[in-house]
Amino acid sequence: MCDQTFLVNVFGSCDKCFKQRALRPVFKKSQQLSYCSMCAEIHILKTMYQREEGGILRFIHLKRKRQYSSSWFHLCSHKANVHQVAERVEALGQFVMKTRRTLKGHGNKVLCMDWCKDKRRIVSSSQDGKVIVWDSFTTNKEHAVTMPCTWVMACAYAPSGCAIACGGLDNKCSVYPLTFDKNENMAAKKKSVAMHTNYLSACSFTNSDMQILTASGDGTCALWDVESGQLLQSFHGHGADVLCLDLAPSETGNTFVSGGCDKKAMVWDMRSGQCVQAFETHESDINSVRYYPSGDAFASGSDDATCRLYDLRADREVAIYSKESIIFGASSVDFSLSGRLLFAGYNDYTINVWDVLKGSRVSILFGHENRVSTLRVSPDGTAFCSGSWDHTLRVWA
Amino acid sequence: MAGVRAGAQMPHLSKMERVVVSMQDPDQGVKMRSQRLLITVIPHMVAGSDLVEWLIQKYCISEEEALHLGTLLVQHGYLYPLRDPRCLVLRPDDTPYRFQTPYFWTSTLWPATELDYAIYLAKKNIRKPGALVGHEKEHYGQLHRKINHAWDLVVMQAREQLRAAKQRRKGDRLVMACQEQTYWLVNRPPPGVPSVLEQGPERSSCTAGQAQMSPQGLPSNCSPPGPFQTKNIDFYKREMELCRKALGRARVKSSVCLEAYLKFSSQRELHDPIMSGCLPGNPWVTDDDTYWTLNAPSVAVPTKLRVERWGFSFQELLEDPVGRAHFMAFLGTEFSAENLSFWEACEELRHGGQAQVHAMVDAVYQQFLAPGAARWVNIDSRTMERTLEGLHQPHRYVLDDAQLHIYMLMKKVSVQARRARGVPGPVTAGSAHPLPTGCWHA
Numbered sequence: 070m071c072d073q074t075f076l077v078n079v080f081g082s083c084d085k086c087f088k089q090r091a092l093r094p095v096f097k098k099s100q101q102l103s104y105c106s107m108c109a110e111i112h113i114l115k116t117m118y119q120r121e122e123g124g125i126l127r128f129i130h131l132k133r134k135r136q137y138s139s140s141w142f143h144l145c146s147h148k149a150n151v152h153q154v155a156e157r158v159e160a161l162g163q164f165v166m167k168t169r170r171t172l173k174g175h176g177n178k179v180l181c182m183d184w185c186k187d188k189r190r191i192v193s194s195s196q197d198g199k200v201i202v203w204d205s206f207t208t209n210k211e212h213a214v215t216m217p218c219t220w221v222m223a224c225a226y227a228p229s230g231c232a233i234a235c236g237g238l239d240n241k242c243s244v245y246p247l248t249f250d251k252n253e254n255m256a257a258k259k260k261s262v263a264m265h266t267n268y269l270s271a272c273s274f275t276n277s278d279m280q281i282l283t284a285s286g287d288g289t290c291a292l293w294d295v296e297s298g299q300l301l302q303s304f305h306g307h308g309a310d311v312l313c314l315d316l317a318p319s320e321t322g323n324t325f326v327s328g329g330c331d332k333k334a335m336v337w338d339m340r341s342g343q344c345v346q347a348f349e350t351h352e353s354d355i356n357s358v359r360y361y362p363s364g365d366a367f368a369s370g371s372d373d374a375t376c377r378l379y380d381l382r383a384d385r386e387v388a389i390y391s392k393e394s395i396i397f398g399a400s401s402v403d404f405s406l407s408g409r410l411l412f413a414g415y416n417d418y419t420i421n422v423w424d425v426l427k428g429s430r431v432s433i434l435f436g437h438e439n440r441v442s443t444l445r446v447s448p449d450g451t452a453f454c455s456g457s458w459d460h461t462l463r464v465w466a
Numbered sequence: 467m468a469g470v471r472a473g474a475q476m477p478h479l480s481k482m483e484r485v486v487v488s489m490q491d492p493d494q495g496v497k498m499r500s501q502r503l504l505i506t507v508i509p510h511m512v513a514g515s516d517l518v519e520w521l522i523q524k525y526c527i528s529e530e531e532a533l534h535l536g537t538l539l540v541q542h543g544y545l546y547p548l549r550d551p552r553c554l555v556l557r558p559d560d561t562p563y564r565f566q567t568p569y570f571w572t573s574t575l576w577p578a579t580e581l582d583y584a585i586y587l588a589k590k591n592i593r594k595p596g597a598l599v600g601h602e603k604e605h606y607g608q609l610h611r612k613i614n615h616a617w618d619l620v621v622m623q624a625r626e627q628l629r630a631a632k633q634r635r636k637g638d639r640l641v642m643a644c645q646e647q648t649y650w651l652v653n654r655p656p657p658g659v660p661s662v663l664e665q666g667p668e669r670s671s672c673t674a675g676q677a678q679m680s681p682q683g684l685p686s687n688c689s690p691p692g693p694f695q696t697k698n699i700d701f702y703k704r705e706m707e708l709c710r711k712a713l714g715r716a717r718v719k720s721s722v723c724l725e726a727y728l729k730f731s732s733q734r735e736l737h738d739p740i741m742s743g744c745l746p747g748n749p750w751v752t753d754d755d756t757y758w759t760l761n762a763p764s765v766a767v768p769t770k771l772r773v774e775r776w777g778f779s780f781q782e783l784l785e786d787p788v789g790r791a792h793f794m795a796f797l798g799t800e801f802s803a804e805n806l807s808f809w810e811a812c813e814e815l816r817h818g819g820q821a822q823v824h825a826m827v828d829a830v831y832q833q834f835l836a837p838g839a840a841r842w843v844n845i846d847s848r849t850m851e852r853t854l855e856g857l858h859q860p861h862r863y864v865l866d867d868a869q870l871h872i873y874m875l876m877k878k879v880s881v882q883a884r885r886a887r888g889v890p891g892p893v894t895a896g897s898a899h900p901l902p903t904g905c906w907h908a
Contacts, residue, residue: 276817419534
């Protein structure tokens with residue numbers, strides 16, 4: 070059951086725009102009127118900020134925002150929610166998923182992980198600077214490297230499987246080529262690619278080994294050329310730390326989405342560096358974003374204990390996945406291969422499995438002994454791996 | 467000032483507060499009772515099992531989840547056990563628990579200073595010498611060394627507090643001692659117990675913060691701004707631009723988009739191993755990796771499901787190495803294989819190294835676009851003109867238009883070819899249509 074309760078004092082016709090909205094009391098020349106929230110905000114700003122240039126701009130901005138939202142209301146006369154349309158879909162049966170592998174070897178909190186395209190290898194990074202490459206099927210450790218910094222919050226596997234990228238509090242993203250030669254020291258061939266002015270929160274290779282996309286606590290994302298370390302494109306627009314990003318699986322593949330501490334999720338065009346769309350409905354930091362397999366939508370997990378689904382073509386949020394008993398933030402989300410299930414790891418040590426179409430929770434998975442910090446479904450969809458602050462990674466199937 | 471942002475980073479604490487407050491509701495809350503403890507009677511106690519029961523009723527959750535949520539409430543110091551106050555664990559039996567006083571709620575996020583901790587430990591030591599356990603003894607020793615100059619103050623405060631407490635009833639004294647102990651168990655957890663207050667590296671809400679390494683190795687930003695400090699003119703200009711773009715954007719009705727999700731998910735359901743299983747078996751469950759061998763990237767005979775996926779979209783066909791090879795072979799029979807080769811070369815350019823851009827653009831031009839080239843691709847004249855113009859200043863996206871044109875052409879061709887051969891397309895993917903021979907039937 071998706072609990073959504075709205076607290077509304079009075080519902081009626083606004084005294085200014087005459088639209089049917091939830092009303093708030095507003096005092097104008099010691100007379101009490103009832104305005105809708107949009108008119109009320111505009112009224113307050115008019116009286117308070119009229120003399121400042123910035124104030125006028127804020128006023129104009131709100132008027133546009135209201136134009137936009139009213140035209141949008143007109144377009145979808147009834148708010149179509151995914152759950153109403155999905156009434157026709159059959160409910161899922163009993164859902165059983167268990168831990169099939171536990172990877173122990175990190176001496177400290179596991180912060181991030183990524184799968185290799187061969188569907189069995191993974192790279193994981195932890196708070197003490199260790200980055201380990203595992204064959205998770207056999208639970209053997211294949212490579213290990215210690216970064217010169219702590220809190221390695223981002224790591225990624227190259228599409229070819231021949232290199233890994235990682236970064237964290239050192240404000241850099243470094244690429245390590247993987248070699249099976251026992252005599253070679255992995256750290257010796259390290260290449261410093263990205264340079265930010267604050268911690269690195271996420272990184273991802275684009276379709277090849279030669280380009281890396283990074284997100285940082287300095288509020289920007291950037292696209293880098295691995296070979297030369299050259300900055301190819303930077304993306305400015307977030308008002309606070311950027312915490313996550315995901316590349317779009319589209320045919321002409323040129324966009325990505327990022328989420329940050331300003332509660333906004335923004336979709337960017339990689340070629341021009343412009344923000345194409347922005348969504349701001351979360352109530353707290355967005356910790357993770359992931360595209361729906363078709364590329365037409367994306368899900369986000371936030372500290373406000375909800376996951377939300379945003380549609381790119383409808384340009385709005387279409388579903389909220391929340392439950393009153395879930396009060397801890399979601400740290401990472403990922404879809405199953407068909408997009409029917411959404412796996413979300415939470416800071417209350419659990420993983421919740423949501424039915425994307427029905428909006429209800431399918432199952433809750435216990436097992437970790439500290440918060441789940443990262444979660445990724447394997448490339449062929451046979452399992453998913455979760456990393457936690459309890460120093461372990463678990464593969465569930 | 468650090469507390470301002472830290473509070474914003476922990477919204478779960480205020481939610482816990484609300485849960486605990488509703489638990490204490492006289493009508494709808496948990497059943498309270500009085501408990502005899504030694505020779506005193508303590509009022510307003512709840513049994514562990516009642517707590518779990520109440521959580522199950524209120525949130526419609528399973529017993530396991532209710533126990534887990536209750537344990538988290540205890541671990542965060544909102545409830546404490548009276549009998550064994552050292553152990554912050556929820557037992558689903560008649561173990562008595564009490565609600566922590568709001569003064570000590572974790573959500574206040576008071577910095578639990580060393581001085582406070584020293585006073586607390588000193589009190590414990592004075593009240594009953596030898597009451598300090600292992601890690602507390604260590605801390606006590608460390609603090610004694612560290613704030614030696616203020617140690618008289620510490621001892622004096624401790625004695626004062628003990629004296630004031632003696633004037634209270636025995637029951638109240640016991641309760642206050644437990645409350646304080648719980649507070650310190652949360653703020654100074656014993657070794658081996660993870661701290662519930664740890665949040666990871668500090669996140670700021672100001673733009674372009676300059677990172678400075680603090681002694682602990684965590685970046686601390688300059689003073690966090692007020693709510694409107696960074697919302698200057700540039701910010702509003704950008705927001706207005708976004709809104710203007712949004713107004714001009716053509717939006718699809720959400721009901722149409724939602725139908726698309728239904729279609730997509732039902733089409734792919736059988737291909738999703740987590741939803742429908744996979745044959746011969748999920749490697750993670752059976753410990754047998756035959757499934758991966760059968761679905762290797764360049765396997766000789768692709769599985770039936772894999773071939774079906776090629777029909778879902780052209781992108782799926784091209785992304786699969788075997789599918790792409792099949793398509794290349796098909797184009798070869800139509801004498802138009804150069805289209806796919808051109809597309810592949812463009813992809814390499816787009817995702818290749820920056821240093822190779824010039825060389826690659828040259829190579830592509832010589833091979834595919836130059837008049838009389840060996841593998842000349844047929845692009846419409848307007849796109850060709852634009853592309854040739856752009857070649858004067860080559861960059862990695864200079865062939866995007868041409869690439870898109872060829873991609874759309876190939877897509878149309880693939881659909882026509884599929885129809886001609888009677889291979890099921892996206893519309894009939896659900897039906898049990900027999901596939902061409904040569905594919906492995908799973």
